[in-house]
Amino acid sequence: MREERTQIVVDDYSLSGLLMEPSTGYPGVIFVHGWAGSQERDRDRARNIAQLGCVCLTFDLRGHGETTGDIKSVTRQENLADLCAAYDRLADHPKVDQSSIAVIGSSYGGYLAALMTALRPVRWLALRVPALYRDSDWEVPKFNLDRDELNRYRRTLVPREENRALKECQRFTGDVLIVESAKDEIIPHPTIASYLASFVLARSVTYRVIEDADHALSDRRSLQAYNTLLLRWFSEMVFGAR
Numbered sequence: 001m002r003e004e005r006t007q008i009v010v011d012d013y014s015l016s017g018l019l020m021e022p023s024t025g026y027p028g029v030i031f032v033h034g035w036a037g038s039q040e041r042d043r044d045r046a047r048n049i050a051q052l053g054c055v056c057l058t059f060d061l062r063g064h065g066e067t068t069g070d071i072k073s074v075t076r077q078e079n080l081a082d083l084c085a086a087y088d089r090l091a092d093h094p095k096v097d098q099s100s101i102a103v104i105g106s107s108y109g110g111y112l113a114a115l116m117t118a119l120r121p122v123r124w125l126a127l128r129v130p131a132l133y134r135d136s137d138w139e140v141p142k143f144n145l146d147r148d149e150l151n152r153y154r155r156t157l158v159p160r161e162e163n164r165a166l167k168e169c170q171r172f173t174g175d176v177l178i179v180e181s182a183k184d185e186i187i188p189h190p191t192i193a194s195y196l197a198s199f200v201l202a203r204s205v206t207y208r209v210i211e212d213a214d215h216a217l218s219d220r221r222s223l224q225a226y227n228t229l230l231l232r233w234f235s236e237m238v239f240g241a242r
Helices: 039-050 076-091 108-116 147-154 164-171 189-198 220-241
Strands: 002-010 013-021 028-032 055-059 101-106 124-128 175-181 204-210
Touching: 002 076, 013 039, 013 076, 028 039, 028 076, 028 108, 039 055, 039 101, 039 220, 055 076, 076 101, 076 108, 101 108, 101 220, 108 124, 108 164, 124 220, 164 189, 175 189, 175 220, 204 220
Parallel strands: 028 055, 028 101, 101 124, 124 175, 175 204
Antiparallel strands: 002 013, 013 055
16 A cells, blocks of 8 residues: 555645545545644555545644644635545546545544535435534634533534534435433534434434444544444445445
């Protein structure tokens, strides 16, 4: 397997990324980390999925990891642009089948992934503890959003007609994986239920709960459970498509 460091140019930023590809492989897979995270935790997962015969891309959103920018000033609009630019970099890879691209997002990255399905074709969508935000204050830096109000919002069942990300989930026609942490202190069950209720046109929806897991999968057993679950689901999707 070959690894190549890459830069993804968007606006005035250069996003730091790492491409991993097998000797043969056509599906493309992009990983989107959570808020205040980085691509580091996705790299082992990407290497495992690359061994299935896929081209995988991990990257740091602006203001995160090795990518420059002030995290306190970054907006959701800007990070969505980052994700679209990363998608385009992956889709332009000569070995990637542009009709077979998967997006795997965690928390904030899951929210961005749901939004991006309206802007780029996605065949497989994996969302681990996907976050949810009101549509208002879209251009306000995410760091400045009211945390208490956000927590109240996430504890309600949000109708898909009232939220942009959920509307895009409603339109999505590919295969979906949603993973919940049973002891999540950030994303409560009603948020997960809001996502689940929105995928009315999806070809398939797989829902799993990792027992005793917190939001960050800080327990080694929970982390391994998610990695195994993701690899098993994606193996089924890829080999089923072939």
